[in-house]
Ligand SMILES: O=P(O)(O)OP(=O)(O)OP(=O)(O)OC[C@H]1O[C@@H](n2cnc3c(O)ncnc32)[C@H](O)[C@@H]1O
């Protein structure tokens with residue numbers, strides 16, 4: 001079976017990529033399968049820079065094709081924050097619940113029509129001795145006033161999808177994988193599938 005290495009230790013992402021690649025008959029491995037590999041420092045100032053840094057660093061270590069995902073939540077009323085700081089918005093420990101509580105606190109008193117936000121996903125495909133490829137996807141929504149739903153990860157419980165009348169965390173994983181920023185970026189990558197193998 002074909003296999004692709006994703007440069008992440010985020011369990012939520014790994015689950016989604018496993019499902020999305022399984023549709024193509026491809027198995028996913030991740031940095032959780034290689035406990036000796038250290039986290040790559042995200043020193044870039046954009047999603048694209050950070051996705052490239054993660055994919056290229058791990059690709060060099062393994063000398064093979066590697067996919068990395070840099071993603072996050074951009075809230076209009078917060079001038080695009082948390083943005084590239086999404087994973088560590090409430091501190092270095094990467095606590096999903098503390099992060100979303102911080103966003104809710106900062107959004108207190110903001111009326112519904114001004115609570116617009118989007119999830120952004122950048123996939124970088126690093127190929128030894130070739131230029132890194134970039135694929136992007138976004139998903140539009142509104143920030144809720146309190147968390148709802150148990151599925152997904154990260155900011156999903158406070159991200160309301162207008163035409164579904166549900167938060168991302170209330171959707172099943174199959175439904176999220178049809179509309180999410182990650183699924184949209186994956187679709188673009190899958191149109192260029194042949195670069196992977
Ligand atoms: O860098 P890696 O190792 O892949 O894992 P990470 O968790 O640090 O990932 P990012 O640097 O890309 O930060 C993305 C953060 O944005 C949030 N996020 C990304 N995609 C999301 C999604 O589909 N649903 C909810 N939150 C998401 C979540 O809090 C992530 O921790």
Ligand SMILES: [Mg+2]
Pocket residue numbers: 042087
């Ligand atoms: Mg990260």
